[in-house]
Amino acid sequence: MQLDRGRLGFGNGARAPYACDSARSRGRLHPEKASLTRSEFQRDRDRIIHSTAFRRLKHKTQVFVAHEGDHYRTRLTHTIEVAQIARALARALRLDEDLAEGVALVHDFGHTPFGHTGEDVLNALLSDDGGFDHNAQSLAIVTRLEARYAAYDGLNLTWETLEGLVKHNGPLLSADGTALSGKPVPAPIRDYNLQQDLWLSSHASLEAQAAAIADDIAYDTHDIDDGLRSGLLSVEMLEDLPLLSGFIRSVRDAYPGLEEARLVHEITRRQITVMVEDVIATALANLDEVRPDSADAVRHAGRPLIQFSEAMAAAEKEIKDFLYTNLYRHPDVMRVRAQASAIVEDLFHAYMQDPGLMGEARQAPDAKRLSAQSRRRLVCDYLAGMTDTYALAAHRRLFDHTPDLR
Structure with missing residues (x-):
């Protein structure tokens, strides 16, 4: 599929009619006076970057626990890479770059310590x-758990950013509910939706769709890079x-004897380029077919418009299957995952037995008077907000032996 560069939004600054418009935002749960210097989506992006949850991503696992090497991706560096790709897609398609970037920057806020390992443990518990x-935990963080502002809990982000956070991977409900x-x-989404309807049965904006596919591109390429770096x-x-064998041949032919x-x-750079160009070309073809004249028309298109071509989707699935088999399920990775699982489970049971161990900052002394379900959710919120390093330190304080995660 060939790209016509003349159709792309490089340098002309003109927003497409199907892009989200900050000036027409559906607003915030708690109304605020408009900024004199920033659009509403810029303000969202800035609030996300300055949040505690964003800083915590620095010490949360992507694939390899951070202390295994300084050059492996963390959840933070992965997030920054996703945001860069999302912004590039948004610019090419003449979308709102700030909204696409904001959704990308916030999309992993709810990840637990030790990556998907911690999530699996909490899901079971x-x-x-x-x-x-x-x-859903990401939504809870930005609407309830971040405690920064005097007038409200959370970050009070715009409807469009929250919608993108919740639905960037697609609708949650069918038309009949x-x-x-x-x-x-999930309860955090269901409960918040009673306060501010996020249209759970529609697709998200193109900006959120760009962030979602940028996530796929980022980890499809960078997890391979980290896997090669690790020797696995x-x-x-x-x-x-x-797809990758062609890149290997072309590089070796052009640069014989090149160091590994x-x-x-x-x-990696060729893979990102080819995947990004494929997404842009496919999105343009979809837009030509559907011809949405507004952001809401995108939401009601009945299918995502930013996606891979059929050929690239097949190649991308091959890459995911390869990573799952050879990296994510590698015995060395699984051994560390088992150790990390034990840490999260130990902490959960310890905090359930004695909520005071969580400290007064979490109103833990009052937790003993909560129902078992409410206490589990309180402990979950506390654990999910931990970094890898904080979880390890907490475990060492409470238990005689803590795995090295190596």
Whole structure:
């Protein structure tokens, strides 16, 4: 699929009619006076960056626990890379770049310590209460748990940013109100939606769709990079993937004898470029077909408009399957995951037994008077907000032995 650069939004600054318009935002749960110097979506982006939850991403696992090496991605560096790709897509498609960037920057706020390992443990421990979902936890953080402003809890983000956070991977409900996942909508989303309807049965804006596919592109490429750096993957293994084998051949033909570190970077940058260009070309074709004349028309299009082509989607699935088999389920990674799981589970039971261990900042002394369900949710919120390093330190304070996670 060929790109016509003349159609792209580089430098002309003109927003497309199907883009979100900050001046027409549906507003905030708590109304605020407009800024003299920033758009509403810029303010959202800035609040996200200055939040405590954003800083915590620095010490949360992407694939490898941070202390295993300084050069592995953390949840923070992954988030920054997603935001860069999302903004590039938004600019090319003449969308609101600040909104796309904001959704990308906030999309992983709800991740637990030790990445998906912590999420799996909390999901199991809260199975009787609807489980744990990191996307729903992100919403809880920005609407309830961040305690920064005098007038309200949370960050008081615009409707469009919250909508993008909740629905960037697609609608949660069908038109008749049935949950599309087969499970009930997570409680934090359901409860907030009673205060401010986020249109859970529609698709999200193009800006949020750009953030979602940027997430796929980022970890499809950078998890391979980290896997190669760790030694758990090899360049030879990548030759089984048709998309990547072509990059390997072209780089080796152009630069015979190139050292592996540079070879890997050249593969990664080519992969990102090809995937981004494929998404842009496919999105333009979809927009030509649907011809939405507003952001709401995008929401009611009945399908995502920013996506991979069929060929790239197949190649991308091959990459995901490869990573799942060879990296995420590698025995060395699984060993660390098992150790991390034990840490999260130990802490959960310790805090449930004695909520005072969480400290007065969490109103823990009053937790003994809560119902078992409310106490579990309080402990979950506390644990989910921990970084890897804080969870390890907390475990060392409470238990005689803490795994090294190596």
